[in-house]
Amino acid sequence: MALPLGIDFEFRKLIMDVHVSSDKIKYCYQCNRCTDNCPVAAVQNPFYNEITNCFDPRLIVLTTLLGYKDVVMAVAGTKSALIPWGCTVCDTCDTVCPQNIEVTEIITLAKNVTTGAGLAPDNVVAQAKTVFESGKAIPSQPAIERRREQLGLPAVVAPDVNEVQTLLKAIGADKKL
Ligand code: SF4
Ligand code: SF4
Structure with missing residues (x-):
């Protein structure tokens, strides 16, 4: 190189x-x-x-x-x-x-x-936005919930989005998204 x-x-x-x-x-x-x-x-x-x-x-x-x-x-x-x-x-x-x-x-x-510098790849920024908006990297979906139920797994506890956003704002992540 x-x-x-x-x-x-x-x-x-x-x-x-x-x-x-x-x-x-x-x-x-x-x-x-x-x-x-x-x-x-x-x-x-x-x-x-x-x-x-x-x-x-x-x-x-x-x-x-x-x-x-x-x-x-x-x-x-x-x-x-x-x-x-x-x-x-x-x-x-x-x-x-x-x-x-x-x-x-x-x-x-x-x-x-x-x-x-605003040069992070688009997929990384999109993933960070998802975490900011939903508190999770992979937001829960009805299909996932149904599958868990079929498999006898407990329901996933919803994250505290406010808490996640507060933490991310504290490090200025919201301004980078
Ligand atoms: S970072 Fe460590 S393991 Fe990697 S090349 Fe340098 S000395 Fe070797
Ligand atoms: S942390 Fe793991 S994936 Fe990252 S450079 Fe080191 S060995 Fe590779």
Whole structure:
């Protein structure tokens, strides 16, 4: 992947601050263990290949460490993008990293910066709106309720939407939607 020359030092500082007490990210020696053990990188799902060259946590660590903000924030659909949205936050990479680097935190920060700039993928924004409006990622539907009843499962307790909205407003999420 060809990397652009623009280094964003503020973005780089944000990334470095993930490990503010130890500067651990500097000691990533690109061993690839995070990528080797990442279930998303292993599957190389066509969905992810469509929106980026591949999903590769090692490359995300390298790119963010170098301050290549534009690469990390590239809009979904841009083939040169190294966007972080494939990460399911399973934390496997954090567990296996020999340098104790919090890869998941770095990727989450990259997602947040991208969202703050209004460049989150449409499907992610739509999912966040659903959570804001219904308090659930998958709103309850009569068909789901019927199926649960047939299977002898208890009715799902309705979430407190006001509480969810209060929490999301407290972090400014409503203004980003
Ligand atoms: S496992 Fe850790 S040290 Fe190895 S490439 Fe990934 S982040 Fe860097
Ligand atoms: S947390 Fe994300 S990057 Fe790390 S192993 Fe899981 S899916 Fe891969």
